[in-house]
Amino acid sequence: MKTKVGVIGCGNMNQAIVLGLYDKLPDSFEFITYTPSKVKAQSLAEGVNGNCASTPEDLSGCDVYLLGCKPQQFGEVAKDFSGTTSEDALVVSILAGTTVETIKQGLGVSSVIRVMPNTPALVGKGVSALYCEKGLDPLNKDLAHLILSSVGSVFELEREELMDLITPVSGSGPALVFEWTNILASFLKSGGLDEKQSLDMAIDTIIGSATLMKQNATNLSELESLRDQVTSKGGVTAVLLDTIAEEGQKELLQKALSSAKARSIELSKI
Ligand SMILES: NC(=O)c1ccc[n+]([C@@H]2O[C@H](COP(=O)([O-])OP(=O)(O)OC[C@H]3O[C@@H](n4cnc5c(N)ncnc54)[C@H](OP(=O)(O)O)[C@@H]3O)[C@@H](O)[C@H]2O)c1
Structure with missing residues (x-):
């Protein structure tokens, strides 16, 4: 039946x-x-x-x-x-x-x-x-x-109550990834790549990185190792990561996640 x-x-x-x-x-x-x-x-x-x-x-x-x-x-x-x-x-x-x-x-x-x-x-x-x-x-x-x-x-x-914790990550997370992809693709486009190529390259970078993480990172230190494998001292990636760290990217993201969690709690009381 x-x-x-x-x-x-x-x-x-x-x-x-x-x-x-x-x-x-x-x-x-x-x-x-x-x-x-x-x-x-x-x-x-x-x-x-x-x-x-x-x-x-x-x-x-x-x-x-x-x-x-x-x-x-x-x-x-x-x-x-x-x-x-x-x-x-x-x-x-x-x-x-x-x-x-x-x-x-x-x-x-x-x-x-x-x-x-x-x-x-x-x-x-x-x-x-x-x-x-x-x-x-x-x-x-x-x-x-x-x-x-x-x-x-x-x-x-x-x-x-853990629903409020996970909502900014699994629920809102796709929006964050789409936003990052847009930043990556727009950077390529503004430098002269055509839009389709820019977007495909940004999306494939995210899919490839996600697949690599899924297959190789079973804890946070393995995730850090994957990052370190891309980052040679004094190289391009090091400049990229150092620049966003200097601007307080981690703190900003943590603040955004906490605000989103607070909003989820607020909504559950309406
Ligand atoms: N979008 C996301 O990323 C996401 C993620 C997680 C959870 N959610 C949750 O998913 C839910 C739906 O979101 P959505 O974006 O799919 O909303 P949506 O597109 O606005 O769809 C809401 C549906 O509910 C129907 N509806 C309205 N009043 C109703 C009533 N009295 N009886 C029966 N059906 C009624 C609407 O009918 P009509 O078609 O006639 O207007 C419409 O089909 C939300 O509660 C949201 O919190 C969404």
């Missing part, structure tokens, strides 16, 4: 998860999608051979709900879906900042798994942090792992 998945909200992130899951396990799940405007729900349902719901009530009886609206839309969703989501259904929420307790109360369910995915999930290379309360049925935890591993790697967190 197929596991019935109710998809509440069909933005980029929920779309990536649902499409990834369907791609990996086309015969194990059936999908019913809902959004107020129906447009995204309809196209997602078509992409996974599922059904688009007309009303929230059409989603009653699902085994698992993928909750993917904006956090500020949750109040409305709770009003619309309370009573539709049966008490024993599992809710997997990707809402940034919205706590397990808020979701349990809002939807009247007892099993909630909170997840922070990231946009590389769109290409099957996501990182998802997952938190569930102790005592949650292990089968539900396995189900959440199965769903999320269809779009990348999954890291389980021991405590819910």
